Amino acid sequence: MSVLQLEQVSIRYMTGDFKDIGLKEYVMRRLKRNYQVTEFWADRDITFALEKGDMLGIIGTNGAGKSTLLKAVSGIMEPTRGVVRREGSIAALLELASGFDGDLTVRENTYLRGAMLGYTRKFMDETYSQIIRFAELEEFQDRPFRQLSSGMKSRLAFSIASLVQPDLLILDEVLSVGDGAFRSKSAAKMKEIIQGGATTILVSHSIGQIREMCNKVLWLHKGEQICFTSEVDSICNLYEKFLGKGNIREIKQILGGGGKSNGFAT
């Protein structure tokens, strides 16, 4: 049984007139029959499945639909079409440093974030000092959050989020947090969680990281699934080649078929 299964998942954003025009303008344009909406498919027909213990790396250039896909996987968004099936608990660490409140203190923000991630108060009371120690923010506990540097913010965010012991862990560019020392510390922590048996999805622009950690790879390009396979190394080579030259058609030809190659799918 798969921990995570996506079938033909497509996500559509609507762009065009409806945004930022307000009610008055909306009514006016409707009356004048001048109301236009255009579709934008952020993801199209994404299909893959992950087994327990898998580590999936998602690669693709900016705007490939990676973050949107993760939102659908984590349940924040519902796909416009297709099905997402999940088993067990899920923890999504997306764009860590945002969503904090600048006016509150570090301590208050820590509790609030913990609550958002679904921890209990008891758990937070027990682990609070551990979180602060890991984030190396002992001297800043009662400072307003906005006085922190951006590195400190993401360090705190990572420390809170890494307490989870989920069945499915989603990491969006979180392994590149903080300075060198913290980075190795966070990478170690992450490995610990992954070795605990969690299925992990990792989005990273660092190909080295993907090669090193992942056993499966999903390549997205402009919302399209280029491939999903367990041959991480060869795909990473291809991807690097593509980044150098930038010709997606050629890549599709190499992979064979019309692009939606699932040749190596599990």
Added chain:
Amino acid sequence: MFKNLMNRRFLFEELVKRDFKKKYKRTVLGMVWSILSPLLTLLVMRLVFTQFFGRTMEHYTTYLFCGNLVFSYFNESTSQGMVSLMGNAGIFTKVNIPKYLFLFSKNIQTLINFGLTLCVFVVFCFLDQIVFTWKVILLIYPIVCLVLFNVGVGLILSALFVFFRDIQYLWTVFTQLLMYMSAIFYTIDQYDYTTQCLFLVNPVYLFIRYFRKIVIEATIPTLWFHLLMLTDVVIVLSIGCWMYKKYNTRFLYYV
């Protein structure tokens, strides 16, 4: 939905705390201001309408206060509730949490404000030589209805606000209109019967009227008056819940 709320109790408490701290943290007067502000409004209105317009009605201060009490709670709760969802866009686009929590936590805050003003109201009633009877207990009914009504309106507005940002300005104009139509500082006796009935269409007026009946006249409104209030509450709440249910996963496309 209710079970969900229990699971999220910790989060809800933290949100309430946050809203509270943000509101009172940087003000010297803090919560005192919440009491002072309606009092000043009352003072101004009383001054204007007794001195300039020469209203000489028995218990006019209490009459005014009833109107102000209800209306300012309604106004505060709905206009702040409206922006509560959008204001937390940074959170619900990152974490999957029930979105109505933001509105509820805002409502708790305005409810506490209302409670404080209510205490001042009671003091003023004593000063105005109002005699309380056992019927005061019945005020629980309009208060509960008002809270639910505000939640309902808040649900509708906060959902609409995600799609149409100019609702904020339209709502300000609308509440202004509503204030003048709620007979806060005048009585409706001067109008003919049909016009008087039209006032009953305004839910805010119903709440104010209930307060006045109990406090000033010490009479209990009729059964159908109760039912009329309940109907308003049910309608507004159902529309609000339906909107949240329908757009729950679609909000984030629009932020």
